[in-house]
Amino acid sequence: MNRASVTLADGRELIYFGESADKAAGHPDLRPLGRADPHSQVRYDPLLGEWVIIAGHRQDRTFLPAAEHCPLDPSQPGRLTEIPAPSYEVAVFENRFPSLVTGAGAAAPEAGAPEAGAPGAEVPGGDGLLATRPGNGRCEVICFSPDHAVSFADLTSGQAGTVLDAWTDRSAALAALPGVEQVFCFENRGPEIGATLSHPHGQIYAYPFVTPRTSRMLAMSSAYLLDTGRNLFDAVLFAERSDGSRIVVAGEHWTAFVPRAARWPYEVHIYPHRRVPDLPGLAGAERDEFCDVYLDLLRRFDRLFDTPAPYVSAWHQAPVRQGRREFALHLELFTIRRAAGKLKYLAGSESGMGAFTNDITPETAASVLREDAAPVLREEP
Ligand SMILES: [Zn+2]
Numbered sequence: 416m417n418r419a420s421v422t423l424a425d426g427r428e429l430i431y432f433g434e435s436a437d438k439a440a441g442h443p444d445l446r447p448l449g450r451a452d453p454h455s456q457v458r459y460d461p462l463l464g465e466w467v468i469i470a471g472h473r474q475d476r477t478f479l480p481a482a483e484h485c486p487l488d489p490s491q492p493g494r495l496t497e498i499p500a501p502s503y504e505v506a507v508f509e510n511r512f513p514s515l516v517t518g519a520g521a522a523a524p525e526a527g528a529p530e531a532g533a534p535g536a537e538v539p540g541g542d543g544l545l546a547t548r549p550g551n552g553r554c555e556v557i558c559f560s561p562d563h564a565v566s567f568a569d570l571t572s573g574q575a576g577t578v579l580d581a582w583t584d585r586s587a588a589l590a591a592l593p594g595v596e597q598v599f600c601f602e603n604r605g606p607e608i609g610a611t612l613s614h615p616h617g618q619i620y621a622y623p624f625v626t627p628r629t630s631r632m633l634a635m636s637s638a639y640l641l642d643t644g645r646n647l648f649d650a651v652l653f654a655e656r657s658d659g660s661r662i663v664v665a666g667e668h669w670t671a672f673v674p675r676a677a678r679w680p681y682e683v684h685i686y687p688h689r690r691v692p693d694l695p696g697l698a699g700a701e702r703d704e705f706c707d708v709y710l711d712l713l714r715r716f717d718r719l720f721d722t723p724a725p726y727v728s729a730w731h732q733a734p735v736r737q738g739r740r741e742f743a744l745h746l747e748l749f750t751i752r753r754a755a756g757k758l759k760y761l762a763g764s765e766s767g768m769g770a771f772t773n774d775i776t777p778e779t780a781a782s783v784l785r786e787d788a789a790p791v792l793r794e795e796p
Pocket of ligand 1: 485486487488562563613614615
């Protein structure tokens with residue numbers, strides 16, 4: 416993996432990945448940029464045993480700028496962006512408007528606050544009910560391509576491999592930062608899903624706590640192990656592969672299926688056949704095949720409707736210190752679009768009670784993704 420790191424004008428780190436990384440790193444950031452002063456804290460919700468990130472400064476962040484002002488394009492004479500190089504393959508940099516921050520920007524802890532990494536179910540007593548901890552962590556932006564007009568689905572397998580290299584590098588590097596408990600690589604695609612920039616990019620969060628969904632998965636897998644002696648993730652993958660009715664793409668090293676209790680209209684979970692805790696655990700052949708399987712799935716999503724599908728793509732990795740022996744790395748991909756021109760909103764039941772209603776049966780969604788949205792084979796002239 417080829418990488419080269421530079422420091423932006425305001426002190427943030429930027430890392431180039433790919434063959435051209437060293438050359439790109441030769442271009443200094445020429446912007447007269449003042450040091451950003453973000454503040455962040457995490458507050459404990461004692462009723463749910465969950466941490467909430469409070470980051471007031473983010474209200475001022477860049478929101479859907481015109482294409483000619485895109486901050487993720489390579490820099491050109493007269494137009495300096497977040498990326499100083501005139502060309503790059505994949506670039507990762509610290510977000511100027513982060514939800515989580517390192518060092519002084521993170522608020523000081525209050526007396527009685529539980530450890531942010533503590534299991535979510537622990538309710539602190541006394542003053543701990545109003546617990547606040549520093550929002551220690553890091554938020555990075557990952558640019559998938561220098562080309563503003565493409566999306567991840569347009570990348571070649573080789574380009575996707577460079578993105579996977581970058582995700583892997585950042586997962587290991589951020590896990591090593593003090594106080595980081597979990598690293599999350601994700602992409603919000605489309606304005607419908609809340610992406611504030613249209614340039615092909617994703618984000619990487621390093622949290623100072625184990626996230627609610629991961630805590631829940633670990634609790635369920637621990638209970639299952641105690642009951643059956645088996646690993647829950649392995650059992651689910653085995654059950655889906657045996658049943659077969661919800662499988663969308665099956666490779667030698669990966670299987671992509673619609674989960675039996677899918678929450679979203681079109682939702683696919685992608686698991687490697689060999690259980691590993693996180694991205695750095697993947698081996699060469701698994702990495703290569705992932706790129707092809709993932710690109711295939713993204714292209715199927717884009718064939719579902721008359722316009723590109725808005726989606727969330729979420730890498731689930733084991734926390735830094737908890738459950739590493741049992742957690743299984745996997746990716747969850749879903750769209751909030753249920754039909755052309757119709758979005759699935761998180762309304763009363765979902766937002767109020769966390770109880771999802773899905774209007775499309777998972778078996779139908781799998782069949783549509785597998786057959787109707789299959790790659791179109793071009794006939795030889
Ligand atoms: Zn752009």
